[in-house]
Amino acid sequence: MASSVSAIAERDLPARYKGLGRRRFNSFLGTGLALFCALVAAASLLAILGYVVRQGVGAINWEFLTDVPHPIGVPGGGVGNGIVGSLIIIGIATLMALPVGLLTGIYLALFGRGVLPESLRFLSDVLSGVPSIAIGLFAYALLVAPFKHFSAFSASFAFMMLMLPLLVRTSEQAIRTVPQTVREGALALGMSNFRATIQIVLPTALPAIVTALLLAIARVTGETAPLLFTAFGSQFWETNPGNPMAELSLQVFTYAISPYPSWQAQAWGGALLLIVAVFVLSLGARLMLARAMRGLSE
Amino acid sequence: MTAVAAPAEILATDDLSAYYGEHKAVGDVSIQFRRKAVTALIGPSGCGKTTLLRCLNRIHEVLFDARVTGRVLLDGHDIYATDMDPMRVRRRIGMVFQRPNPFPTLSILDNVLACGRHGLTREQKLQVAERALRAAALWDEVKDKLKTSPLRLSGGQQQRLCIARAIAAEPEVLLMDEPTASLDPIATAVIEELMCSLAKEFTIVAVTHNMQQAARVSDVTAFMLADETRIGRLIEVDDTSKLFTKPRDPRTEDYITGRFG
Numbered sequence A: 001m002a003s004s005v006s007a008i009a010e011r012d013l014p015a016r017y018k019g020l021g022r023r024r025f026n027s028f029l030g031t032g033l034a035l036f037c038a039l040v041a042a043a044s045l046l047a048i049l050g051y052v053v054r055q056g057v058g059a060i061n062w063e064f065l066t067d068v069p070h071p072i073g074v075p076g077g078g079v080g081n082g083i084v085g086s087l088i089i090i091g092i093a094t095l096m097a098l099p100v101g102l103l104t105g106i107y108l109a110l111f112g113r114g115v116l117p118e119s120l121r122f123l124s125d126v127l128s129g130v131p132s133i134a135i136g137l138f139a140y141a142l143l144v145a146p147f148k149h150f151s152a153f154s155a156s157f158a159f160m161m162l163m164l165p166l167l168v169r170t171s172e173q174a175i176r177t178v179p180q181t182v183r184e185g186a187l188a189l190g191m192s193n194f195r196a197t198i199q200i201v202l203p204t205a206l207p208a209i210v211t212a213l214l215l216a217i218a219r220v221t222g223e224t225a226p227l228l229f230t231a232f233g234s235q236f237w238e239t240n241p242g243n244p245m246a247e248l249s250l251q252v253f254t255y256a257i258s259p260y261p262s263w264q265a266q267a268w269g270g271a272l273l274l275i276v277a278v279f280v281l282s283l284g285a286r287l288m289l290a291r292a293m294r295g296l297s298e
Numbered sequence B: 001m002t003a004v005a006a007p008a009e010i011l012a013t014d015d016l017s018a019y020y021g022e023h024k025a026v027g028d029v030s031i032q033f034r035r036k037a038v039t040a041l042i043g044p045s046g047c048g049k050t051t052l053l054r055c056l057n058r059i060h061e062v063l064f065d066a067r068v069t070g071r072v073l074l075d076g077h078d079i080y081a082t083d084m085d086p087m088r089v090r091r092r093i094g095m096v097f098q099r100p101n102p103f104p105t106l107s108i109l110d111n112v113l114a115c116g117r118h119g120l121t122r123e124q125k126l127q128v129a130e131r132a133l134r135a136a137a138l139w140d141e142v143k144d145k146l147k148t149s150p151l152r153l154s155g156g157q158q159q160r161l162c163i164a165r166a167i168a169a170e171p172e173v174l175l176m177d178e179p180t181a182s183l184d185p186i187a188t189a190v191i192e193e194l195m196c197s198l199a200k201e202f203t204i205v206a207v208t209h210n211m212q213q214a215a216r217v218s219d220v221t222a223f224m225l226a227d228e229t230r231i232g233r234l235i236e237v238d239d240t241s242k243l244f245t246k247p248r249d250p251r252t253e254d255y256i257t258g259r260f261g
């Protein structure tokens, strides 16, 4: 009975509805395929996470977090100097990249047409595609080779170059999503272009900009290549940015390629710390973004 | 058209044309706005009312590719002269936009005070804000949540907030683009009353689609119409009572009797 009803219905449908069954099947197939791929991606991600946690969690203890590396043969030791080094190097990089990136983003959003803005955008796209090792090499040529001295600052400089294109484009986009009517409202009150941007437009775009900043920090937190010939690494507590400095991901690299099992175990511990740091940063970014979306739609 | 505005007019345009890129949206408009009066701008949708209004406080030019030719005289001085500072012009000529545009990150109170009334104490600022909010018929609805986000207000409340924000700056001329389009009849009546009382001190230019409203609140009415090339033209401007009873142009008559538009 039911089938005859649907048969009548199918016959009576206008031509554009013909073949509905096949389209429904195709849609089903497409959804299924997408779901399958998503599951594979999620599973491999979880597998990596699980593996790093299993390998690394044993290495993590108070000494690991607070001590400097011990010489080969002396048991124990840690990556405390690397953690501090990472904070210093990334901190300086952020302090340099944020104002430059943000102001460039504001400039592009407000005066975004013409030869100069277009070439700025193009350059920043190119820069974001340059391999980080090449940027490290550039920092080496500019800030290490002339002084014949490795330094944490040269690493910060390389990191800044990595963060800049991300910050420039995302802050431009964040400012652009602020409705033009809001900006006009501020101008119509007699505010200067600058004040309207700083006082009205920028705060509206702020959550999205903070999101971009956190993602940019997360990005460089996972970088090792540019550090090899800039920060170089150190066995000591080093806090002077003018000197070679330990850095967590660099220590992971050194330990991982070493032949000593105790160092290899510490490499896993360091990798776990890096993943946790990136995880926290990305989570923070997500939360900020959620706030930004809510702010705009509320 | 006299080059220098006579004392009766605070604001006048002289051969004013406005462009969006290559498209001329308003063409060769010469009109005078009487001091301390309400002038209503009427005309069918898309005839350039908003565009004309936006030329009067130099906000048209902030759009990319937007251009203005001709002159706008404020107290006899061309606001488009090179030595005129657009910020000063906009302080003297306030604007309420067609769509409510409260500042999303500022509180209701800070929205009203956003024009930057410096040198006032906290109490004085509160007084300024209260007066503006009362005038915009919003005070009773927001007096308990001045520190909250304006985005939680309804569309009509947001529009009244924007009106309060504009009058708190105490401009000499207030441009209002369909200020009551999103309001209920009660709030509309309050805003119309406000326009009439403001007109004792300020000059008001208001766009409206509502013929009755134009008849109720305005002293002078200007009728605009887009010609066959979509250029907005000023067809007729006259005392409201005359324009609605004895229009000189047949197109005006067609429009106000509802034959098109």
Ligand SMILES: Nc1ncnc2c1ncn2[C@@H]1O[C@H](COP(=O)(O)OP(=O)(O)OP(=O)(O)O)[C@@H](O)[C@H]1O
Pocket (backbone or CB within 6 Å): B020, B023, B025, B043, B044, B045, B046, B047, B048, B049, B050, B051, B052, B063, B098, B230, B232
């Ligand atoms: N930002 C813009 N860019 C390009 N063209 C525009 C822009 N804004 C308006 N126009 C054009 O200018 C003409 C006049 O528009 P305007 O907004 O001034 O009309 P209006 O009389 O205010 O209409 P309404 O009553 O619907 O608000 C229209 O043809 C419109 O398409």
Ligand SMILES: [Mg+2]
Pocket (backbone or CB within 6 Å): B049, B050, B051, B098, B177, B207
């Ligand atoms: Mg309009």
